[in-house]
Amino acid sequence: MLGVLYALMQRDLKRLLAYSSVENIGIVFIGLGLALAFQANGMDLAAALAMTAALFHVFNHSLFKSLLFFGAGAVLTSTGERDMERLGGLIHRMPQAAFLFLVGCIAISALPPLNGFVSEWLTFQAILQSPDLPQWGLRVVVPAVGGLLALSAALAAACFVKAFGATFLGRPRSAEAEGAREVDAFSRAAMAGLAGLCLLAGILPGFVIDAIAPVSRFVLGESIPLQGGLPWLSIVPIAESRSSYNGLLVFVFVLSTAALTIYGIHRFASRALRRGPAWDCGFPDASPATQYSADGFAQPIRRVFGTLLFRATESVEMPPPGELTPARLRVGLRDPIWDLLYLPVGRAVEYLARRLNVLQFLSIRRYLSLVFSALVTLLLVLALWR
Amino acid sequence: MALVLLLAPLLTGYVRKVRARLLRRRGASVFQPYRDLLRLLRKEVVLAENASWLFRAAPYLIFTMTWVAAALVPTFATGMIFSWIADLIALIALLASARFFLALAGMDIGTGFGGIGSSREVMIASLAEPAMLLVVFTLALVAGSTQLSFVAAHMASPEVGLRVSLGLALVALIMVGIAENARVPVDNPSTHLELTMVHEAMVLEYSGRHLAMIEIASSIKLLLYISLIGCIFVPWSLAPAGAGWQAMGIGLLAYLAKLAVGGFLLAMFETAIAKMRVFRVPEFLGAALMLGLLGTLLLFVSRSL
Numbered sequence: 001m002l003g004v005l006y007a008l009m010q011r012d013l014k015r016l017l018a019y020s021s022v023e024n025i026g027i028v029f030i031g032l033g034l035a036l037a038f039q040a041n042g043m044d045l046a047a048a049l050a051m052t053a054a055l056f057h058v059f060n061h062s063l064f065k066s067l068l069f070f071g072a073g074a075v076l077t078s079t080g081e082r083d084m085e086r087l088g089g090l091i092h093r094m095p096q097a098a099f100l101f102l103v104g105c106i107a108i109s110a111l112p113p114l115n116g117f118v119s120e121w122l123t124f125q126a127i128l129q130s131p132d133l134p135q136w137g138l139r140v141v142v143p144a145v146g147g148l149l150a151l152s153a154a155l156a157a158a159c160f161v162k163a164f165g166a167t168f169l170g171r172p173r174s175a176e177a178e179g180a181r182e183v184d185a186f187s188r189a190a191m192a193g194l195a196g197l198c199l200l201a202g203i204l205p206g207f208v209i210d211a212i213a214p215v216s217r218f219v220l221g222e223s224i225p226l227q228g229g230l231p232w233l234s235i236v237p238i239a240e241s242r243s244s245y246n247g248l249l250v251f252v253f254v255l256s257t258a259a260l261t262i263y264g265i266h267r268f269a270s271r272a273l274r275r276g277p278a279w280d281c282g283f284p285d286a287s288p289a290t291q292y293s294a295d296g297f298a299q300p301i302r303r304v305f306g307t308l309l310f311r312a313t314e315s316v317e318m319p320p321p322g323e324l325t326p327a328r329l330r331v332g333l334r335d336p337i338w339d340l341l342y343l344p345v346g347r348a349v350e351y352l353a354r355r356l357n358v359l360q361f362l363s364i365r366r367y368l369s370l371v372f373s374a375l376v377t378l379l380l381v382l383a384l385w386r
Numbered sequence: 387m388a389l390v391l392l393l394a395p396l397l398t399g400y401v402r403k404v405r406a407r408l409l410r411r412r413g414a415s416v417f418q419p420y421r422d423l424l425r426l427l428r429k430e431v432v433l434a435e436n437a438s439w440l441f442r443a444a445p446y447l448i449f450t451m452t453w454v455a456a457a458l459v460p461t462f463a464t465g466m467i468f469s470w471i472a473d474l475i476a477l478i479a480l481l482a483s484a485r486f487f488l489a490l491a492g493m494d495i496g497t498g499f500g501g502i503g504s505s506r507e508v509m510i511a512s513l514a515e516p517a518m519l520l521v522v523f524t525l526a527l528v529a530g531s532t533q534l535s536f537v538a539a540h541m542a543s544p545e546v547g548l549r550v551s552l553g554l555a556l557v558a559l560i561m562v563g564i565a566e567n568a569r570v571p572v573d574n575p576s577t578h579l580e581l582t583m584v585h586e587a588m589v590l591e592y593s594g595r596h597l598a599m600i601e602i603a604s605s606i607k608l609l610l611y612i613s614l615i616g617c618i619f620v621p622w623s624l625a626p627a628g629a630g631w632q633a634m635g636i637g638l639l640a641y642l643a644k645l646a647v648g649g650f651l652l653a654m655f656e657t658a659i660a661k662m663r664v665f666r667v668p669e670f671l672g673a674a675l676m677l678g679l680l681g682t683l684l685l686f687v688s689r690s691l
C-alpha cells in the first residue's frame with residue numbers, strides 16, 4: 001500500500017516500477033499470512049486457496065514486472081530518458097513497444113481479462129473465507145486488510161495510468177522523445193512473449209492453478225480442487241454457488257462484442273474520418289508544456305493521501321510583479337517508515353556508541369577487571385540457566 | 387443484454403426530464419438521448435492530429451466492457467445463462483478496466499483538459515473502487531457468495547431480515563454509484579465549465595461515433611448501478627430461475643418500476659444539492675469507504691455472537 005503510493009509520487013519510470021514491486025510483494029504476503037492463519041485453525045481448504053493465490057501472484061508478478069522493466073528499458077535505449085516529465089508521445093514512435101507495455105500495465109493493475117486480476121480475485125476469495133477464524137484479533141484485522149488491498153489495487157491502476165499516459169501518450173516533451181525509434185526486434189519479441197504469457201495465464205488460469213497445486217499440497221497437505229477439467233475452463237475455488245470466474249469467456253465476450261460493434265457501426269452508420277487540430281475547448285496550438293505532467297497527474301492523490309502519510313508540503317514561490325522569472329512549485333515528501341523505524345534505531349545505536357565510547361580510554365587494570373567481571377557474570381548466568 | 391442497451395438512453399432521458407420538471411423547465415423529450423445518439427452515429431469523426439490507435443480503440447472497448455458488466459447484473463430474473471462466468475468482484479474490475487481506458491484516452495491527445503479529467507477521475511476511482519469492494523464483501527458475507535444471481539436470490543428469500551450492515555452497505559453503494567456515474571455532488575454531467583468537469587474533460591476531444599459509444603456506455607453504467615441497487619436491496623418480484631412467462635412479465639414490470647423510482651430519486655437528489663469542490667470529494671467517498679468497512683467489520687465480528 002505504501003509502496004504503491006510511493007510509486008505514484010515517482011517521476012523516474014524504473015523507480016516507479018521498483019516501488020510497485022513493494023506493493024506486489026505485500027499482496028503475496030497477505031496471501032501467505034492468510035494461509036498460515038487458516039492452517040493454524042485447521043481450515044485446510046481455505047489455507048490452500050490463500051497459498052494458491054499467493055503463489056499465483058508470485059508467478060504473475062514475475063511475468064508482468066519483467067515485461068514492464070523490458071518496456072522501461074526499451075524506452076531508455078531509444079530515448080536515453082527515464083524521467084517521465086521529459087517523455088511523452090512515444091506511442092507514435094514505438095507503437096509495438098507501447099502496446100506491449102500497455103498489456104503489462106493492464107495486467108499489473110489487476111484488470112480482467114489478464115492474469116493480475118486472477119490472483120487478486122483469488123486473494124479476495126481467501127479473505128472472504130476468514131470470518132470463520134476463531135481469533136478475534138484476526139477477525140477485526142482481516143476486513144481492514146481486505147479494504148487496504150482493494151485500495152492498493154485501485155491506486156496501482158492510477159499509478160499505471162500515470163506511467164503509461166505520461167510516457168507513451170500525449171505529445172513529446174523533449175527532443176529525445178521526439179526522435180525516438182522502435183527498439184530492435186529481439187527486445188520486442190521478448191516483450192511479446194511475456195505479454196502472451198500474461199494473456200494466457202489470464203484467460204486460462206485453471207492450468208496455472210493446477211500447476212501450483214502440488215506445491216500447496218506439499219506445504220499444507222491440501223490443495224484446492226483441480227480446475228483443468230471444468231466446463232469452459234472456468235475456475236471455481238470452493239463451490240460454484242460461492243464464486244466462479246471465467247477469464248476465457250470474459251475475454252471472448254469483450255473481443256467479439258467490440259468487433260461486432262465496430263463492424264456494425266462502420267457498416268451501417270458512418271465511417272467518415274477527418275483529421276483536425278485538437279479542440280481543447282477552443283485554445284488551439286498550445287505548447288506541449290501545457291500537458292498534464294506526471295507530477296501534476298498524481299497531485300490530487302498526493303493531496304488526499306500524502307498530507308497525512310508523507311507530510312507532503314507544497315509551496316509556491318511567486319516572483320514579485322514585474323519580474324519575468326517563472327514561479328516555482330516545491331513539493332516536499334517525508335517517508336514515515338524512515339522517520340519512525342530507521343531514525344529511532346539509528347539514534348539509539350548512536351547514543352549507545354557514544355556511551356560505550358568511554359570504555360575505550362580505560363587503564364589496563366580496569367580492562368582486566370572488566371574482563372574478569374564479564375567472565376564471572378557469564379558463568380553465573382550459565383549456572384543459573386542450568 | 388439487448389434490453390439493457392435499449393433501456394439505458396431512456397433512463398438518461400427520463401432522469402433529465404424529471405430534473406427539468408423539478409426546476410420548472412419543460413425539458414427535452416425522454417427520447418432525446420436516442421436522437422442524440424443516432425445523430426452522433428451518422429456524423430463524421432473529427433480526430434485530433436496526434437491521436438493514436440489507443441484513442442480510436444478506447445470508445446469501443448469502454449462500451450463493450452461496460453456492456454458485458456451490465457449483462458452480469460440480473461434485471462428482472464435471477465437465472466441468467468452467463469451469470470456464472472464472472473462474479474461481483476469481476477464486475478467491478480470490468481468497470482475499472484473501462485475507466486482505465488477512458489483515463490488513458492483522456493491523456494492521449496496531450497491537452498490540459500484531458501489530463502485534468504484523467505487525473506481527477508483516477509483520484510475519485512481510487513477511493514470509490516475500494517468502497518465498492520467493501521460493499522461486495524458485506525454482501526458476500528451475508529449471502530455466502532460473490533455470485534450476483536445467488537446474492538439476489540438470497541436477498542429475496544425471507545431469511546435475510548433487517549441488518550445494520552446491509553443498511554450501511556446500501557448507503558455506501560449509493561454514494562459510490564453517484565461518484566462513479568459522475569452525478570451532481572461529485573461531477574456535473576451537463577457542465578462544460580473547465581474547472582468543474584471530470585468526466586466531460588476526458589471525452590472533450592471525442593466526436594461522432596466515438597462520442598456516441600462513450601455516451602451510451604455512461605448511460606449503461608447508470609442503468610447498471612440502479613439495477614444493481616434494485617436487485618440487491620429491493621429484490622422483490624425478481625423472477626426465479628426457470629420461471630414461467632407470467633413471473634417473467636411481473637418481474638419485468640417491477641424492474642421498470644424500480645428504474646423509474648430510482649431515476650426519480652436521483653433527479654430529486656441532484657436538484658436538491660450543490661456540486662462539491664474537487665477536494666471535498668475524498669471526504670464524501672472516504673465516508674462511503676468507512677461505511678463499507680464498518681458494515682464488513684460488523685459482520686465479521688457478529689459471526690460469533
